Structure formats: structure tokens, C-alpha cells
Amino acid sequence: xxxxxxxxxxxxxxxxxxxxxxxxxxxxxxxxxxxxxxxxxxxxxxxxxxxxxxxxxxxxxxxxxxxxxxxxxxxxxxxxxxxxxxxxxxxxxxxxxxxxxxxxxxxxxxxxxxxxxxxxxxxxxxxxxxxxxxxxxxxxxxxxxxxxxxxxxxxxxxxxxxxxxxxxxxxxxxxxxxxxxxxxxxxxxxxxxxxxxxxxxxxxxxxxxxxxxxxxxxxxxxxxxxxxxxxxxxxxxxxxxxxxxxxxxxxxxxxxxxxxxxxxxxxxxxxxxxxxxxxxxxxxxxxxxxxxxxxxxxxxxxxxxxxxxxxxxxxxxxxxxxxxxxxxxxxxxxxxxxxxxxxxxxxxxxxxxxxxxxxxxxxxxxxxxxxxxxxxxxxxxxxxxxxxxxxxxxxxxxxxxxxxxxxxxxxxxxxxxxxxxxxxxxxxxxxxxxxxxxxxxxxxxxxx
Numbered sequence: 001x002x003x004x005x006x007x008x009x010x011x012x013x014x015x016x017x018x019x020x021x022x023x024x025x026x027x028x029x030x031x032x033x034x035x036x037x038x039x040x041x042x043x044x045x046x047x048x049x050x051x052x053x054x055x056x057x058x059x060x061x062x063x064x065x066x067x068x069x070x071x072x073x074x075x076x077x078x079x080x081x082x083x084x085x086x087x088x089x090x091x092x093x094x095x096x097x098x099x100x101x102x103x104x105x106x107x108x109x110x111x112x113x114x115x116x117x118x119x120x121x122x123x124x125x126x127x128x129x130x131x132x133x134x135x136x137x138x139x140x141x142x143x144x145x146x147x148x149x150x151x152x153x154x155x156x157x158x159x160x161x162x163x164x165x166x167x168x169x170x171x172x173x174x175x176x177x178x179x180x181x182x183x184x185x186x187x188x189x190x191x192x193x194x195x196x197x198x199x200x201x202x203x204x205x206x207x208x209x210x211x212x213x214x215x216x217x218x219x220x221x222x223x224x225x226x227x228x229x230x231x232x233x234x235x236x237x238x239x240x241x242x243x244x245x246x247x248x249x250x251x252x253x254x255x256x257x258x259x260x261x262x263x264x265x266x267x268x269x270x271x272x273x274x275x276x277x278x279x280x281x282x283x284x285x286x287x288x289x290x291x292x293x294x295x296x297x298x299x300x301x302x303x304x305x306x307x308x309x310x311x312x313x314x315x316x317x318x319x320x321x322x323x324x325x326x327x328x329x330x331x332x333x334x335x336x337x338x339x340x341x342x343x344x345x346x347x348x349x350x351x352x353x354x355x356x357x358x359x360x361x362x363x364x365x366x367x368x369x370x371x372x373x374x375x376x377x378x379x380x381x382x383x384x385x386x387x388x389x390x391x392x393x394x395x396x397x398x399x400x401x402x403x404x405x406x407x408x409x410x411x412x413x414x415x416x417x418x419x420x421x422x423x424x425x426x427x428x429x430x431x432x433x434x435x436x437x438x439x440x441x442x443x444x445x446x447x448x
């Protein structure tokens with residue numbers, strides 16, 4: 001597997017070849033990774049998978065025309081053929097006055113921040129097999145679990161390098177470890193399914209298999225024998241497992257491309273309150289060991305912690321260079337880069353701050369409502385904010401979480417939903433987007 005410095009050299013070589021074939025500017029990203037996964041079912045080894053490879057994406061500009069291609073052939077001859085082909089493609093492409101590299105003066109200069117994203121270790125298949133067996137065994141040991149879809153454990157290490165023709169060239173390595181179990185309870189048409197998982201950059205920070213498996217088993221047993229819901233307007237409480245999706249809708253709505261196209265339900269909200277004044281959405285790409293931490297963005301710009309929403313007020317769009325030019329603004333360090341096509345936008349480690357109190361206190365005054373632990377479908381209109389999704393979870397009756405429900409629909413509009421959001425203080429940093437337990441009053445609930 002390539003080292004970060006070797007990966008940077010290959011990316012730089014591809015760029016130089018593009019310039020030699022007539023490109024005015026170019027950038028290149030190289031991703032080299034190795035992955036190992038083991039899955040078991042009913043105590044028996046089911047699959048062992050290993051993959052290893054490297055791929056380079058090259059984007060070139062000829063005037064205001066651009067094209068991008070990718071290859072897994074990193075030899076000098078392979079990169080030369082790639083560069084010649086992509087320059088010819090760019091000459092035939094339509095002009096785009098917004099496209100181009102980020103401004104040279106805005107590039108990250110000097111050393112990138114050290115975020116401790118790589119634990120440097122390799123994981124033997126036997127260790128992963130033992131973890132997969134242990135997580136499934138713990139789930140199956142919970143009384144009421146009737147069957148298993150399996151347990152799994154995996155490891156991945158990737159090296160990422162990015163270089164531009166106007167002065168940026170850096171790389172870094174990241175590791176990722178994961179463990180999961182999926183089990184069933186009940187029989188026939190009454191059967192229920194649930195799961196649990198955990199991921200971490202360092203293996204030493206991974207939750208133990210027994211805890212993950214036990215959580216999967218307890219979750220599925222709790223879902224047995226769901227009851228019907230009397231529909232209507234009522235409070236809906238989002239478990240942290242699914243509440244991050246509400247913040248995800250905000251992130252999609254404040255992306256530069258959506259704003260530039262005018263296709264966002266928040267397009268007129270910059271500088272205005274979209275959340276209650278006690279709540280903020282914070283983006284921290286420098287969080288050590290974070291699942292979305294990164295030392296620079298997809299255009300070579302520095303990244304830094306910032307408040308996307310500060311005490312309820314929307315403070316910024318998420319801008320790559322192209323959308324920033326369209327809007328007459330400056331890029332915000334949120335560009336993402338794949339192996340082909342132009343950059344998009346993304347965030348670092350995001351969390352909702354400002355929640356207080358316990359989950360119990362959040363629901364104590366709910367006489368009749370729903371706690372949602374699973375969301376189904378994609379019924380969200382990003383232009384209007386109209387929201388309608390399938391869901392499962394539990395009834396809340398007289399301030400207590402009681403009986404399971406399934407097959408319900410929850411509906412509303414994101415603008416008033418977000419404006420009335422209430423948050424508990426049980427935030428944990430376990431995913432890329434983290435939220436505490438969230439409550440939205442007055443949603444429409446039907447079915448079940």
C-alpha cells in the first residue's frame with residue numbers, strides 16, 4: 001500500500017503530465033485503501049472479504065472547459081495516457097464560467113493539523129472473526145431473540161493525497177474499525193428486526209462486542225407486539241439514532257449548489273433564525289479521531305471549526321469554490337472531492353449543541369406522543385421543506401415510553417419543525433452527525 005508521500009508523488013506526476021499535454025490547470029486526488037471484513041451467522045463463519053487497491057482521479061482545465069477521469073493504473077505510462085485523454089475531453093467540453101481551481105492564496109500553507117486519524121495497526125482476520133462471533137453471540141443470548149441475520153467486524157485503512165497545479169500537495173492516512181449485529185425476534189408475520197453497530201478511527205476506542213450485541217438484542221425484543229396508534233397531531237420525539245437526519249436536511253439545504261440553484265427551503269434564511277435561540281449547529285473537522293475529521297478540504301483549502309447555526313441563527317452556506325463564485329462569496333472550506341466529476345460540498349464532525357436535561361424530562365409532559373427509533377423512506381422535499389416519512393418506535397403515554405409501534409407515518413414541514421425543536425442534554429459523539437434526543441411538537445402521525 002502506498003504511503004502518504006508516495007501517493008502525493010503519484011498525484012503530482014499526473015498533474016504534471018496533464019500540463020505537458022496542454023492543460024492550463026489541473027488537480028488530482030489519489031485514494032489507496034485496504035479493507036478486511038468478516039461476517040458470521042448463527043455461530044458459523046459466513047464470509048471473509050479483503051480488498052486492496054489504489055485509484056487516481058484527474059481533473060483538468062483548458063480555459064473555462066474542464067473534464068475529469070479516473071484510473072487504477074498508476075504507472076508512468078498509464079498516467080500519461082490518462083492525462084492525454086482527459087485533456088482531449090476538456091477541449092471538447094462546454095464552457096463553465098464558474099469552474100476552476102480554488103484561489104492560490106486561500107490554499108492550506110504549511111503543515112496540516114495532526115488529528116490522530118490513523119492508529120497505524122493491521123488487524124488479523126482471526127481477531128475480526130472472534131469479534132464478529134462475540135457480537136452475534138451476545139445478541140442471540142438476549143431472551144426473546146429468535147434468529148440472526150449475522151454479526152460482522154471490519155477494518156479499513158486509507159491513504160488520501162491531493163495535489164493542484166498551483167501549489168498544493170499533501171496527503172494523510174485514516175483507519176476505520178467497525179462492529180455490528182442484526183437479529184430478529186418473534187415468528188412469522190409478527191417477526192421484528194433491529195440492529196446495533198459502532199465505528200471508531202482507532203481499534204482501542206471501539207466499543208466491546210458484548211455491549212453492541214446486547215444492545216441489538218434488547219432493541220429487537222422491545223419491538224415485539226406493536227400496537228396501533230390513534231393518529232392526529234402530537235409530539236414526536238426523535239431518538240439520537242435517527243435525529244441526526246433532521247440536521248442532515250439542514251446541511252443539504254445550506255449547501256452552496258442548492259442555494260445557487262435556488263432549490264433549497266432555506267434559501268432566504270441566511271442571517272435569520274431557523275432554530276430556537278438556545279440551539280447551535282457546530283462543525284468541527286479538527287475533532288481528534290472524528291469520523292469526519294480531515295486536515296484540508298477537497299480543493300486544498302484549510303478547514304476549521306465553525307458555527308453553522310449560532311444560537312438559532314443561520315450563519316453560513318457550505319461553499320466550494322464554484323458555488324462561491326456563483327453567489328459572489330468566498331469558499332468556506334467545505335468542498336468534497338470524489339475520483340471523478342467536480343467537487344461537491346460536505347461537512348466535518350457536526351453536532352447540535354445547547355440541549356439540556358434528561359430524555360425523561362423532555363417527555364415528562366407528553367400525554368400522547370411517539371418516540372421514533374427508525375425512519376423509513378425518503379419523503380422529504382428539499383425545495384419546500386415538506387416532510388413525510390415512515391417510522392417505527394414507541395408510544396409515549398402520560399410521560400412514559402410504553403408500547404412499540406410500527407408502520408406509522410410522521411409528517412410536517414421542516415421550517416416550523418426546526419423552529420420549534422427542543423433538545424435534551426444526552427448528546428454523545430458516536431457518528432459523523434450527532435444530536436441528543438429531539439422533540440418536535442404538533443407533527444401529524446398516522447397509520448400503525
